Amino acid sequence: MVNLIWLIMLAFGILISTVRGNVSQVTESALKAAELGVEVAIELIGVMSLWLGIMHIAEKAGLVQSLAKLFGPIIKKLFPSLKPDSKAFGPIIMNLCANMLGLGNAATPFGLKAMQELQKENPNPDVASPAMITFLALNTSCITIIPATIIGVRMKAGSVNPTEIIGTTIFATACAMTTAVCADYIFRKRDRL
């Protein structure tokens, strides 16, 4: 499915540019995007190192474990395939917390770390494990309590009340997250390997 979507976006984009007599646009877009990909990754090196370093301190101090214990009961229900003492729980919880607080650039390092831990417990390294899918479902639909970026945009645009959309955002993300959890549960039951 990813292969198909990737191909359709690329081929469809090129076709439309061609039909509109704007072929040179394709070259420019492709090269610019390729450059951007590396830029994003380079920027991520710093943020990634910072948060992985802080997380390592938190781990050694027992903070990650306390966090895991606090959220353990809920999170363990969501990931029945993981062992109760799985090392993936720490980064999973930190990622979800960062997402909730709208700390997008802190969420990614924890998320990638969680994927690495989940991959260690994955019997089939080419194929997504149910725990990974559950994690990504939660990650992409996670409740946002502080949509910091968009509040900033609203402030700059001169909004009378930049934070008034927090309530609607929390409600919409709560519904999306509920959907993700239910859909994940249903598909997981249907799609046993």
Place this chain on the structure above:
Amino acid sequence: MNIITELAKWAIPFILFFVPVYAYFRKVPVYETFVEGAENGFKTAVKIIPFLVGMLVSIRVFVDSGALEILTDILRPFFLVVGLDPDILTIIPLAIMRPLSGSGALGVATQLIHQFGPDSFIGRLASTLQGSTDTTFFVLAVYFGSVGIKKYRYALKVGLLADVVGLLVSIWIVTKVFG
């Protein structure tokens, strides 16, 4: 100032203060431990470059070609059939863009907020939508790619389903609260 914006401002400084100080009192060699953990930052960031480049190229070529407008025109009748206000249709490009590209969607949302005003119906809807769904497609490609997963199974279906529900609920709640 609002509590929430204050909270957002304090979150990172608080974590950066609290974690090392707490750890120090628990006898953790904080600086060495930090360096040990940070070591993996480089490796992981470099590892996702191919996935970032692959996804960004395809998405950018698609968006820059004007395909988004064509897709919007195709989808318009469906939204009208559901009985949605024609005003809401201006949100379609954002809805399509959201799962694909974070910066792209933020660009569209910012433009909508400036064009219609942050306190207009469209401005509020764009804000809610931007805050409430994630770049599902992109996140899956990068996260799975970083550990070498090739078969996503039902992951994309689950993520996109949640996005669609997020979109519909956003429209409903913004209409209800601010309508």
